Amino acid sequence: MMFERTWAATTCLALSAATFGAIDNLGADFSDVNNPNGVWRLEKNTDQQLFSIVQPDYYSNQTYQVAWADEPYPAQMHVPFWCRVTTLDMPFGPYDVALGDILMHGSVFSRTGATTTSAVWVSPVNGTADIAGSTWMIARRGRVMDWEIWRNNVKQTSGRLYEDGTNSRVNPFLFQNGSGGLFALTQPVAVGDRLELRFQSLDELPDMAGVNFEVASMAGVSTDVLAPVSEQVMLGTSSGGGNLASWANDDEDVRRVCKFIVPSATSPYLRVNLNFASTKLSPSRVILGVQARSTVVGAFKLRLSLQRKTDSAYIQVLEEALGATWRTYTSIPEGVLSDFVAPSGTMTERLEVFQTGPSAASIPCSEFDFADIKVSQ
DSSP states (O other): OTTSOOHHHHHOOSSOGGGSSEEEEHHHHOOSSOSSBTTEEEESSTTOOBOOOEETTTTSSSSOOOEEOSSOTTSTTOOSEEEEOOOOOOTTOOOSOOTTOEEEEOOOHHHHSOSEEEEEEEOOSSEEEEEEEEEEEOOOSSOEEEEEEEETTEEEEEEEEESSSSSOSSSOEEGGGSTTTGGGGEEEEOTTOEEEEEEEEOSSOOOEEEEEEEEEEEETOOEEEEOOSEEEEEESEEEEEOOGGGGTOSSSOOEEEEOOOOSSTTSOSEEEEEEEEOSOSSOSEEEEEEEEEESSSEEEEEEEEEEETTTTEEEEEEEEEOOSSOEEEEEOOOSOGGGGSOTTOEEEEEEEEEEEEEESSSSOEEEEEEEEEEEEO
16 A cells, blocks of 8 residues: 555665654555644645545545545536545446545646645654655546745745656655655754745646655754855855855755866766855754756766765765756765764765766856755754
């Protein structure tokens, strides 16, 4: 069943699942009776309106599929709905779904006046939460729908679901592969904060999606999200656009650094040092997140390093291809993490871009929408 525990496998974070005080799984905790149900809420729209009606035979075919919906199928307001699958005898099936899966259908504006529906985890602790999960469209009829993860009123990551076989129950769209990458799935939380999995309809034809949504939380482990406090452009020219503030947020205010003088054939064409100020001198986890792309098609790679303050050496923590489409790169350093924090709290990240083959332009540039660090202790 899709509500089996998957947190440790899908997030691969440096803290083990056992470190966390609670692991809440929408499927394992799902209720046909109560909404809200513990930490979980099922909502019909962005006004946070709760589902309050349970349909005892949602498909109206005497299979007695219980679902949260204003009306049963095929009445006007039969969508959106949420349920735990108890029958595969579904209209116009078969579908790519199994007994026990959590299933939802997106909102249709002409039916309900809304374009979203959500499953929301409400934090019972002050601390840190790690999100894990996946989703997939269960039909193959050409429809499209977006999934998004929000922390309170700020979108953290998203992805687009297609009914073309790209994703399936055995190969779902993992949340860690969304626009914000794995970096977006660790969030600082206070009591009452909302971590919301929202499904956004793009037109009048959303559809059904399978859902696996899990949150692991730990009270007392606080997480700071650090933006750079200073930069040093050591290789490349920074006149392409943006400034220090451009590194801070995923907001389309990008920092562009272009090729200028390359000292040798093995040197990067871009090298930037970013300095951060941390109040956590003995972190239990450090996560680097960089959203970047090349402005031209070509062969490039991005290297991230973190300075070890005990001897000033730069320790490589990531090296991956850099393409012409936006991607969030995430690295979770290991070892003695306090070595990466100076007694003053300073941390230094180095970003380097290498040209490894042909380029469509003689002077390539790289763009960065954010380069942040999350530090937990």
